[in-house]
Amino acid sequence: MGKDPDSGVYILTRDGGKVSRKKIGRAEGRKSLRTKPERALTKAAERPGMLPTEIGARINPATSRPTVLSNFDNAVSEFIEIPPMSKRQVSCVTSVIAVSSVVLAIAFPAWAALGGDVSSVQADQVRLQGSLQTISNASYTVHEIHAVGGAVVREYVASSGKSAGKVFAIAWQGPWPPDMRQLLGSYFDQYVQAAKAQTAARMGRRPLTIEQPGLVVEIGGHPRSFFGRAFLPDQLPSGVSNEAIQ
């Protein structure tokens, strides 16, 4: 993913005062890509203490392709920044978070490798365009990116503790796998070696499950529909379970 920064499939439109998202191309209506993020948002919204926001950002406008986005430039430029919500307002938003959004026209860190520092990845914004949603709770923030080509990537950044500010988990789904080298960063070689070892242990074509002391990678699916996640089990914020990463 991210090899071609020139096209986007996730756009933002505004009808009166209501902002909505729309997918372009074949990804439009893709059920799995629609339901999973919404499910994640809904789950997050149900968590006590969660502070959900949704940020629609056209990442790095200077690099976007006019032929794709020009029709929506006006809509995007109309987005205004909404003041931060008070805790009392949050409960109102959580009930509708899956269907409408608070939209901010700001650039945002768009990509981070596993184990990386979220503040160090500004340069990677060039690689992605599309909408970005963030969901925060006391332990971590999920950056959910609707990336070029229809993939959805969720990055989990710890809020505190030993992995504060670091990406401790990534989950993704889409028609094609993302760029694993970019996603896994310094863990990529470990992943490749483990994958080879697993294949060598028993011949077969099947989903991949790598479980090592410092790295878990699970990939499944088939052409046109891939699922996966990777996380650092010893970097999970306290109180965060494996099941939260999906």
Place this chain on the structure above:
Amino acid sequence: MKTQRRVHAFAVCLGFAFSVGCGGGSSSSNSTTTPPQTITSSGNNVAPISVNGGPLGNYPDAAFVSVTVCVPGTSTCQMIDDVLVDTGSSGLRVLSSVMTLPLPQQMSGGNPLVECFPFVSGNTWGPVQTADVEIAGEKASSVPIQVLNETAFNASGVCTAPQDDVESLGANGIIGVGLFAQDCGAPSCLAAYSVYFDCPPAGTCTAVTAASAQEVQNPVSLFATDNNGVIVELPQVQGGVETSVSGSLVFGIGTQSNNGLSGATVYAVDPNTGNFTTTFNGTTYTDESFLDSGSNAYFFADSSIPECTDGSGFYCPSSTVNLSATNQGYPSGSSGSGTVNFSIGNADNLFNDDPTDNAFSDLGIDSSAVGAPNLFDWGLPFFFNRNVYVAIDGATAPGGTTPYWAY
């Protein structure tokens, strides 16, 4: 390993015996309602397939077929044995190490078109070339195929750890006879997917958008007739384990007297993802499950079944467990649904009992060692004792809108 399925007193599945009736369901609970299976063995649209371990004899639960490829428009041909039959993908991929033919190269602009095709278990890397493809009495002309070769073009940085030799692939090739006419997408495969590349003779490959006609094609779609899908027909594995079993790959659905739907239930599939819905153990995998002859086990998550201790992910229950799941076509409520009974045996015992065994009816792999499963993969064991129909997206086939599975 013995399972609890009913074994017919008379019907010994001889694989290639003419129209062998392999009665019984996949478990005792539905054997009384499932009509006897009939495996088609004759016809110009029927190719024999075998679950026999493949070219190295080490590939459990994989079905293989022979495919003939020819230089387009000529009679210069070569038969490729031991090609994996994969309903989970589309398109023919052959190891360059077994190819002896000079096939014309597909170009992208002025440079060769090369593909990095992603499978979960590993990518395949190599140029897209054109061949006439013949299987049984069927022929497809000028089919873009992928010739797997790690060294012909520079995969560095664009295609990770490709499986391009017989040791890593376990097969001489893969024939994707899945739900789609193209391997990636229509009307094009976007550069953003990083599937197709423009590769200069020396230098770095660049991801490109490939038009649908450039993409590697499902050869079935390009047959002159019998081109709307396939039927994978594999017999029951007697006693749950056999050295090999043989069946048929039948081309066309409802196009001849030997490939009718025959009362099979049609399960429509999401045309974007190639998935439908499975409910198992109280979890509904909405648009997250699929039938895949190229996966060599049932692949799902059930935390109550212990894994084997070798780290392979296979399930190793102390005794065979009988399970049940419900499949639902897409979209839910407007397509077929039905219950599937299946069994999971102890993989260690199954593999170690006799090293020459290659067909196992009860192989399962844990899809998530740490919880949070998100898919249900009905691999090859599902195909035993069933005729599984795969109708290609956009084709006209009896039984409903394509793409669909039926069984």
